[in-house]
Amino acid sequence: MHTYHTPLDLVRERSPERPVALVRPDAVAVAARWFQDKFQGDVFYAVKANPSPWVIRTLAENGVNSFDVASIREVELVAEHAPGGRMAFMHPVKSRRAIERAYYDFGVKTFSFDTHEELAKILEATGGADDLSLIVRLAVATDGASYSLAGKFGAETHEAPSLLLAARRATQDRMGVSFHVGSQCMRPTAFQAAMAQASRAIVRAGVVVDVVDVGGGFPSVYPGMIPPDMSDYLDSVQRGFSEMMVTEGAELWCEPGRALVAEGTSMLTKVELKKGDALYLNDGSYGSLFDAAHVKWPFPVKLYRGAADAHEVAGPLKPFRFYGPTCDSLDHMPGPFWLPEDVREGDYVEIGMLGAYGVAMSTGFNGFGDAETVEVRDAPMASMFGLAGRSIRTPRDEQADDRKVVRLSRPKGAAGKKRRKR
Ligand SMILES: Cc1ncc(COP(=O)(O)O)c(C=O)c1O
Incomplete structure (x- = not known):
């Protein structure tokens, strides 16, 4: 099995056409x-x-x-x-x-x-x-x-x-x-x-x-x-x-x-098309994304831009949904998957925490599902065993926290009135 230090090294060296299982x-x-x-x-x-x-x-x-x-x-x-x-x-x-x-x-x-x-x-x-x-x-x-x-x-x-x-x-x-x-x-x-x-x-x-x-x-x-x-x-x-x-x-x-x-594999997928908030990827529900499609789990993601100046893309995040490569409309992963808003065709999306019930569920439907496997040495996106943080937060969690803070810090609410009554 070929080994790369990080998924970005793989993108930089190879710009892979097929989905790649990144195993740890x-x-x-x-x-x-x-x-x-x-x-x-x-x-x-x-x-x-x-x-x-x-x-x-x-x-x-x-x-x-x-x-x-x-x-x-x-x-x-x-x-x-x-x-x-x-x-x-x-x-x-x-x-x-x-x-x-x-x-x-x-x-x-x-x-x-x-x-x-x-x-x-x-x-x-x-x-x-x-x-x-x-x-x-x-x-x-x-x-x-x-x-x-x-x-x-x-x-x-x-x-x-x-x-x-x-x-x-x-x-x-x-x-x-x-x-x-x-x-x-x-x-x-x-x-x-x-x-x-x-x-x-x-x-x-x-x-x-x-x-x-x-x-x-x-x-x-x-x-x-x-x-x-x-x-x-x-x-x-x-x-x-x-x-x-x-x-x-x-x-x-x-x-x-x-x-x-679960922490032992992520998938490196390629964006074949962007249509509004939908990204058409080269892996999907008949590949390693069964749970993302059928149980609607929003797996964590990272974005890489390929070609000469390969890098991990940062920037303001937006919620996206994914379609897989087959012609079946069930091949849809609603997410939301939070990615930089300027994601574009040819970019690579790494989908994390797919070691359990991911590659295991893959089929050959429609001529797809043929992933290669490489080893990487970086940490998983989250960990129950101390290899990374034990939480994956999305901008939606942060907005919810902000709303909580506003509510807690409002001094003129009901609590204030009660105090005056006493
Ligand atoms: C008999 C049995 N044992 C163990 C497992 C593993 O369960 P989990 O992946 O939730 O740990 C399963 C999953 O279906 C199961 O059917």
């Missing part, structure tokens, strides 16, 4: 070491967040050598790029063939499920193996999350006890519970609340569990979404765990995706 392995390494040091249990990386080989290798080299996989392709990727890594197949719905291959060809022993039918499938596909770790996925409240994963998976309260009992009877080895509080969870206490919910299900079932897996949901930083400190999340998990009805030796697991990789 150091940022992934720092996040991995942070989780590995501070989380008092086992950290499984959720491969779906970014299955790039460099991510899997970097995580394994920095201590995160356990992986939450959801498909045979992910199993193969981990086997190839983190040989010897431990895997847990945590998709609650799997094909029989995928279970068979995972168990017999790759030695995967941990499987999750949220129905009796899936449990039966796992037992049949592994020939009634008695060395399985069986994890029951529970439905929990997801109202602290910016991207709720509720509805699709998870046994509901009334279904959980019989499933827990069935799992306990089916294995001589470990049995446990897992859940997902929803992605980009903005409320640390959501973990403690979910663990209390899981604990009630365990008590009702009257079983002993060996594993409590708190899933993913640990957040990153985006404009308008500045989470509390990451250690608040781990404190909440720790408090939740200490209050759970589990045996002394029970294991605590987590499955972060976003938090480990």
Whole structure:
């Protein structure tokens, strides 16, 4: 992989025609070491967040050598790029063939499920193996999350006890519970609340569990979404765990995706046309901007002018929206993306914090989506791990602050009158 000191160096040297994934392995390494040091249990990386080989290798080299996989392709990727890594197949719905291959060809022993039918499938596909770790996925409240994963998976309260009992009877080895509080969870206490919910299900079932897996949901930083400190999340998990009805030796697991990789990639895109407040870019919702289009997240941006006098462009900012390169009108990212108002065709927009669910979502629709990858050495645009500030402010935040200041500093308002009455 070619390395540049900064994205600007790349623009200066190459003026790339295709979108470029700017990867920062150091940022992934720092996040991995942070989780590995501070989380008092086992950290499984959720491969779906970014299955790039460099991510899997970097995580394994920095201590995160356990992986939450959801498909045979992910199993193969981990086997190839983190040989010897431990895997847990945590998709609650799997094909029989995928279970068979995972168990017999790759030695995967941990499987999750949220129905009796899936449990039966796992037992049949592994020939009634008695060395399985069986994890029951529970439905929990997801109202602290910016991207709720509720509805699709998870046994509901009334279904959980019989499933827990069935799992306990089916294995001589470990049995446990897992859940997902929803992605980009903005409320640390959501973990403690979910663990209390899981604990009630365990008590009702009257079983002993060996594993409590708190899933993913640990957040990153985006404009308008500045989470509390990451250690608040781990404190909440720790408090939740200490209050759970589990045996002394029970294991605590987590499955972060976003938090480990979001800071590790930004995209360098080219402006093909400017039409009013719309910029037509060479990457979009069928490339790495799925969340910007479909979840309408306003990712942070920087602007570079190419050619001979390449430089980062400053100046008064204006809100823009983006269109991607395909012919589909859904290929639209509303933003707002705050860029210098004289942005023009041929400029480069770097879109930050795209390491999670960015390149991972890319398709080849309409003949686009063919990005190259280079390594850069500068800091991400924001960081939960001290590599940059833990906030991304936009001019709109500043205007809102100014309005607050005006309101607070108005002395003749209601407060003044009240004081006189007394
Ligand atoms: C089972 C499971 N674990 C972990 C994750 C990772 O979640 P996040 O990226 O929010 O940390 C997901 C995401 O969909 C998931 O489905």
